Amino acid sequence: MKHAVPAARSGSKLPVVAIAGNPNTGKTTVFNRLTGSDRKVGNYPGVTVERHTGRLDLPSGRAIEIVDVPGTYSLSARSREEEIAIQAVAGLAPLEPPDAVVLVVDATQLSRNLYIVLQVLELEVPLVVALNMMDSLVARNEEIDVARLSRDLGVPVVPMSGSQGTGFEELAAQIERVLADPQVGTPGSRWIPVTEALSADVSAVSSKLPREWTRSSASRERALALWALLSLDESDEWAGIPDELRAIVIERRVLAQAADRHIDLEVIRGRYGWIDARIDTFVKRKGPIAKSLSESIDAVLLNPVAGFAIFLVLMAIVFQALFSWTDPLMQLIEGGFDSLSGVISSVLPSGLFQQFVTGGVIAGFGSIVVFLPQILLLFLFIGLLEDTGYMARVAFLMDRSMRMLGLHGRAFVPMLSGYACAVPAILATRTMERQRDRTLTMMVIPLMTCSARLPVYTLVIGALFPAGVLLGFVPTQGLLMIGMYLFSTLMAFVAAAVLSRTLFKATAVPLILELPPYRYPHWPSVLRMMIQRSKAFLFQAGGVILVISIVLWALLTFPRDATLETRIATARAVVATQSGSPEEIAGRQVSAEDELRAEVLRSSYAGRLGHAIEPVIAPLGFDWKIGIGLIGAFAAREVFVSTMGVVYGVGDSVDEESTTLRAKIKDETRTNGSRVYTPLVGLSLMIFFALACQCMSTLAAVYRETKSWGWPVFLFVYMTVLAWVASFAVYQGGRALGFE
Amino acid sequence: MKALHEIRPGARARLTRFVGGDRSFHRRLMELGFLPGTSVRLVRCVAVGDLVELEVRGSHISLRRSEASELRFELEG
Numbered sequence: 001m002k003h004a005v006p007a008a009r010s011g012s013k014l015p016v017v018a019i020a021g022n023p024n025t026g027k028t029t030v031f032n033r034l035t036g037s038d039r040k041v042g043n044y045p046g047v048t049v050e051r052h053t054g055r056l057d058l059p060s061g062r063a064i065e066i067v068d069v070p071g072t073y074s075l076s077a078r079s080r081e082e083e084i085a086i087q088a089v090a091g092l093a094p095l096e097p098p099d100a101v102v103l104v105v106d107a108t109q110l111s112r113n114l115y116i117v118l119q120v121l122e123l124e125v126p127l128v129v130a131l132n133m134m135d136s137l138v139a140r141n142e143e144i145d146v147a148r149l150s151r152d153l154g155v156p157v158v159p160m161s162g163s164q165g166t167g168f169e170e171l172a173a174q175i176e177r178v179l180a181d182p183q184v185g186t187p188g189s190r191w192i193p194v195t196e197a198l199s200a201d202v203s204a205v206s207s208k209l210p211r212e213w214t215r216s217s218a219s220r221e222r223a224l225a226l227w228a229l230l231s232l233d234e235s236d237e238w239a240g241i242p243d244e245l246r247a248i249v250i251e252r253r254v255l256a257q258a259a260d261r262h263i264d265l266e267v268i269r270g271r272y273g274w275i276d277a278r279i280d281t282f283v284k285r286k287g288p289i290a291k292s293l294s295e296s297i298d299a300v301l302l303n304p305v306a307g308f309a310i311f312l313v314l315m316a317i318v319f320q321a322l323f324s325w326t327d328p329l330m331q332l333i334e335g336g337f338d339s340l341s342g343v344i345s346s347v348l349p350s351g352l353f354q355q356f357v358t359g360g361v362i363a364g365f366g367s368i369v370v371f372l373p374q375i376l377l378l379f380l381f382i383g384l385l386e387d388t389g390y391m392a393r394v395a396f397l398m399d400r401s402m403r404m405l406g407l408h409g410r411a412f413v414p415m416l417s418g419y420a421c422a423v424p425a426i427l428a429t430r431t432m433e434r435q436r437d438r439t440l441t442m443m444v445i446p447l448m449t450c451s452a453r454l455p456v457y458t459l460v461i462g463a464l465f466p467a468g469v470l471l472g473f474v475p476t477q478g479l480l481m482i483g484m485y486l487f488s489t490l491m492a493f494v495a496a497a498v499l500s501r502t503l504f505k506a507t508a509v510p511l512i513l514e515l516p517p518y519r520y521p522h523w524p525s526v527l528r529m530m531i532q533r534s535k536a537f538l539f540q541a542g543g544v545i546l547v548i549s550i551v552l553w554a555l556l557t558f559p560r561d562a563t564l565e566t567r568i569a570t571a572r573a574v575v576a577t578q579s580g581s582p583e584e585i586a587g588r589q590v591s592a593e594d595e596l597r598a599e600v601l602r603s604s605y606a607g608r609l610g611h612a613i614e615p616v617i618a619p620l621g622f623d624w625k626i627g628i629g630l631i632g633a634f635a636a637r638e639v640f641v642s643t644m645g646v647v648y649g650v651g652d653s654v655d656e657e658s659t660t661l662r663a664k665i666k667d668e669t670r671t672n673g674s675r676v677y678t679p680l681v682g683l684s685l686m687i688f689f690a691l692a693c694q695c696m697s698t699l700a701a702v703y704r705e706t707k708s709w710g711w712p713v714f715l716f717v718y719m720t721v722l723a724w725v726a727s728f729a730v731y732q733g734g735r736a737l738g739f740e
Numbered sequence: 741m742k743a744l745h746e747i748r749p750g751a752r753a754r755l756t757r758f759v760g761g762d763r764s765f766h767r768r769l770m771e772l773g774f775l776p777g778t779s780v781r782l783v784r785c786v787a788v789g790d791l792v793e794l795e796v797r798g799s800h801i802s803l804r805r806s807e808a809s810e811l812r813f814e815l816e817g
Binding site: 111115233264268269272294304397511512516517 | 783
């Protein structure tokens with residue numbers, strides 16, 4: 001029953017008004033201002049394109065639903081997102097037609113923006129034109145004759161400024177007017193196909209159009225015939241197009257080619273012909289052409305030397321901020337959740353429920369909230385980069401390097417953020433339009449050395465590799481750390497290059513990148529995006545993280561030793577009778593307790609799982625205790641350190657600098673007396689952590705962004721296999737070369 | 741008829757035609773205003789990104805140098 005999927009609109013009785021327009025016209029700011037706080041984010045049916053809707057109360061008090069449609073330059077698509085925009089505006093299945101469309105038009109680029117206006121007029125969808133960025137005209141010494149524009153277009157045109165908040169009452173009033181009397185917004189097509197040959201093409205195609213598209217309107221029929229002639233061919237990616245429609249289009253195109261005609265050019269020239277004949281009456285020049293400030297800025301920012309240097313400095317600031325500025329706040333959050341656990345422990349009677357609340361639920365919430373500082377900060381930067389127009393320059397500067405890896409130029413900022421943390425980085429892939437680019441980037445980001453890997457590396461390097469200097473000044477331990485960064489970066493590049501040429505193989509789409517003028521950021525919009533992205537993460541990825549946290553807690557806790565607390569009390573009592581100073585006794589009591597807790601963990605489900613996976617990880621040099629650590633580290637990589645602390649009976653409050661834990665690790669022996677942790681095992685372990693997807697939050701974020709379980713599962717499997725193979729090669733290769 | 745690399749940055753040229761067969765690329769360029777006969781300014785060529793920046797109808801559009809080789813121009817003035 002695939003076609004029984006309800007259309008996006010069902011359930012709401014409110015009239016629907018779609019907000020559409022070219023990219024970079026301030027469309028989203030207009031949408032945000034119109035809808036205030038009452039907004040929802042959903043998905044278009046069957047795709048992962050977000051559908052933002054909101055409510056607007058018109059002057060009369062009547063409520064309408066406003067839909068923010070993805071930006072598009074025209075009604076012929078080059079991407080899935082543009083297809084959605086076209087379906088939403090034209091009312092093509094599976095989306096229902098809107099009751100009216102508001103096209104946001106950039107007043108400073110009227111000529112190009114009028115193109116899509118003409119297309120929508122042809123479709124006879126009630127239209128209001130929001131003539132945005134009127135405030136920018138002054139600096140350009142230009143003026144627009146709004147009355148004339150409105151008269152010639154035949155629809156209401158509202159001059160406004162989204163960033164300054166002017167013109168919104170008038171826009172609401174005109175939306176109301178058009179809804180009340182749709183004729184006001186549907187004057188019909190402004191131009192007609194001039195040549196007889198093109199008219200013949202249109203009538204031929206019209207006869208094959210589905211009835212439900214044309215709604216028995218002759219001019220809509222002509223509009224959709226033109227749309228089909230321009231959009232369909234042997235290799236278009238439109239779904240749900242009747243075969244006979246595509247066949248007739250192909251037939252007419254072949255005929256046209258034989259007659260040396262160019263249908264696309266005829267149609268597009270027809271529309272631009274109308275625009276060019278009038279543009280000088282719409283736009284009045286008040287003075288000399290002002291030298292574009294943006295062009296002067298770009299002379300520096302796109303300069304191969306200076307521009308690149310500035311770019312690197314900006315990116316260094318973004319990285320430094322994510323990596324270290326958020327740290328105090330994250331520690332504050334962690335500390336807060338720890339204190340909360342402490343308070344709960346003292347209030348609840350000790351026992352299983354108390355452990356569940358503190359170790360499962362609160363720890364779970366803590367591991368969700370702790371991401372917020374990085375997410376907010378990263379989206380602050382992304383909001384500013386997007387709003388000022390610099391993000392397009394990032395794509396410009398990085399296109400060549402990123403393309404070698406099969407990635408989009410805009411993938412640079414998310415990839416860089418991956419060095420701090422994969423979770424905000426994955427959310428940041430939103431900045432790319434195409435789903436393919438987004439998903440591919442998400443599959444590569446988790447290979448970057450995130451900050452959660454550092455405690456593991458620090459522990460292993462500190463315990464197993466002697467501090468020393470190479471060539472008299474290079475610290476070997478530091479060199480190893482840098483080596484791990486280089487290794488992970490290289491692996492990410494290799495993964496990107498391989499995935500983009502296999503699983504994500506796509507026909508190369510030529511780049512058409514608009515460099516919009518630089519603008520001051522609109523703070524409310526930036527703020528709104530920060531909040532919206534954080535909320536989406538909290539509510540959609542948070543649930544998954546919470547569930548996995550609780551499952552991990554249960555694995556590490558059950559089966560329970562009901563006598564544990566009594567045994568601990570007994571052990572403490574025994575130690576208390578021994579001779580020694582009070583400090584010595586207290587110390588021995590803690591050790592005795594840690595030893596007992598280690599025993600419980602070793603016999604828990606996680607402990608048994610550690611044993612169960614030992615045959616698999618033994619070829620990597622790992623024993624079952626490391627296996628437990630790997631299971632615990634799935635919550636977050638740095639948890640490996642505290643899990644190993646419990647396993648080795650030194651308590652869970654150790655950190656990677658702990659000398660006791662390092663000593664324990666160094667001295668740990670197998671049954672045959674040989675050491676468990678050799679430098680080779682340490683290297684193998686670090687390689688494993690560099691490549692394995694040991695992070696539930698990353699997987700939850702990928703689930704949130706792809707709206708599917710398939711991608712997180714694929715990510716987990718490919719990274720784990722990669723990690724296993726690489727660790728295997730390092731360990732077995734090392735042994736073959738004679739290392740221990 | 742000139743290809744893009746024969747045009748000096750800063751110069752204006754009139755677009756004459758598209759060569760090659762990527763329909764959706766040409767269609768989108770035309771929809772952005774790159775119609776044969778339209779005056780286009782080559783704003784800059786950047787070696788680092790291998791991109792060119794063109795100005796058409798007041799908007800600035802970047803294309804990859806290799807892909808922009810499908811456009812043909814004649815010099816103005």
